[in-house]
Amino acid sequence: MAASSRSTRLTCAFCSLLLIGVAAGSLKAEPYDPLQTTQRVTSETFTLTDAKRKREIPVRFYLPQEKGPRPVVLFSHGLGGSRDNSGYIGKHLAGRGYVCIYLQHPGSDISIWRGWSAADQKASRESASNPQNWVLRIDDIKAVVGALPEWNAKQGHPLQGRVDTQRIGMSGHSFGALTTLGIVGQQFPMVRRSFAVPEVRAGICYSPSIMKAGNQQRSFSTINRPMLLMTGTKDDTAQGTTAEMRRQVYPAMPTSIDRYELVLDGGTHFAFSENKVRLAGMGDGERNPNHHRVIVALTTAFWDTYLRDDAEAKAWLQGKSPRQVMEKGDAWQFATAN
Numbered sequence: 001m002a003a004s005s006r007s008t009r010l011t012c013a014f015c016s017l018l019l020i021g022v023a024a025g026s027l028k029a030e031p032y033d034p035l036q037t038t039q040r041v042t043s044e045t046f047t048l049t050d051a052k053r054k055r056e057i058p059v060r061f062y063l064p065q066e067k068g069p070r071p072v073v074l075f076s077h078g079l080g081g082s083r084d085n086s087g088y089i090g091k092h093l094a095g096r097g098y099v100c101i102y103l104q105h106p107g108s109d110i111s112i113w114r115g116w117s118a119a120d121q122k123a124s125r126e127s128a129s130n131p132q133n134w135v136l137r138i139d140d141i142k143a144v145v146g147a148l149p150e151w152n153a154k155q156g157h158p159l160q161g162r163v164d165t166q167r168i169g170m171s172g173h174s175f176g177a178l179t180t181l182g183i184v185g186q187q188f189p190m191v192r193r194s195f196a197v198p199e200v201r202a203g204i205c206y207s208p209s210i211m212k213a214g215n216q217q218r219s220f221s222t223i224n225r226p227m228l229l230m231t232g233t234k235d236d237t238a239q240g241t242t243a244e245m246r247r248q249v250y251p252a253m254p255t256s257i258d259r260y261e262l263v264l265d266g267g268t269h270f271a272f273s274e275n276k277v278r279l280a281g282m283g284d285g286e287r288n289p290n291h292h293r294v295i296v297a298l299t300t301a302f303w304d305t306y307l308r309d310d311a312e313a314k315a316w317l318q319g320k321s322p323r324q325v326m327e328k329g330d331a332w333q334f335a336t337a338n
Contacts, residue, residue: 032312034300035293035325037095039065044158045083050143055106057140058083061158062090062100069152070099071167071307074144074200076137076176077102078207078273082110086173086206086273092296098303099162105140108133108175137179138195141170145199167307170200171299173272174237177205185223194222202226202306204299206272208249209241216252226258228302230295232267233329250333258306258336260317262298264291265329271295290327297325 041062048057060083064070073093077085083104090100104110145168151159172180182188182195184203188211202225210216231246250261264271271291301322304313316322322332 032301032310032316032321034297034304034313034316037092039095039097041065041091041094043087043091046158048143048147050140053139053143055136055140055143057106057143058104059144060084060087060090060102060104062087062094062098062102063158063162064094064097064099066097067161069164070097070162071164071169071303072148073098073100073169073171073303073307074141075100075102076141076170076172076179077104077109078172078174078176079108080110080112081173081176081273085275088274088292089171089296089299093300093303096300096304098307099159101144103140103144105133105137105179107136134175134178134182135195137175138182141179141183142197145197165199167201168199169202169204169303169307170197171204171206173206174209174269177208180205181208181220181223184225184227187219187222189219196222200225202228202302204228204230204302205249206230206295207232207235207246207269209246210248210252216248217254220249220252221254223254223257226302226306227253228260228262228298229253230262230264230272230298232264232269232271232291234266234268235271237269255335255338258334260298260302260334261332262294262322262326263331264288264294265327265331267291288327290325294325294327294330298322 041064044061044063046059046061048059050057075086075090077083083102087102090102093100148163148165151157152161152163152165154160170180170183180203183197183200185194185196205227208229208231211219229250231243233243235243235246247263250259253259266288271287272295301313301317304310305317318334326332
């Protein structure tokens, strides 16, 4: 009887271990899904005072529910935008545990539209997209990156204890994409100053653009970190930048970095925003609902790969999975560093 009891106990123990193993295997086998979120998200506004430049920089934080050090993603808006542009990306990333910081750049922000006629707005827009404002934007990013350790340590700050300063990514749309290219190391003719921020590990450019003159390969040759570029077949702007010009950025990237390019079929300049706008030369404002899904999926997989060193995310990004969230006409390519 005792032997039978021991046998029963051993059998039950074996079955329990088997069930635990099966359960663990099931959890491990769950496929990587960049569209899935796991946390509630909060949003807070804040203003950074850059005392050295006597400049106020409005920002918006998108924060995950869970505390603890998190990778940081910065976002720079396009010309005439604000810290509230493209918030759908920040909300999604925060829902996956990222701290997202959306900057607003005075001088090239929403203020250029206020109180002007249509003709005056055009002149204001052209005036604001100048090299001086670009440098101001670069220094805004540097000010925020420089403030991160202080915010992380400051009692009562929204980012207290929530920032991993070793895992920072930079992104931006349009003028913000140009800002991003400077932050990751792009060189410019006749400018001897380096604008690169070494703390930034990788970059995403939504609607990037090339220089209007000069050697493109030489200009991009100093970029030394992974890059993801996104544009659309109708990504034109009133300033004369065409979708074809935007597609010249990817082949100009150095072969020494991992680089990726998405081209959304029918994607206009505002495919990356949430605004329903109708501006001459920038598309008709109609939105393909799948575009945001693709943008969010690739953005997430890229950051998981390069800010979290997630091997499953990398396998997803460099495998066949991206095509599964795209539509037939979307174009996707990548190349790894050699």
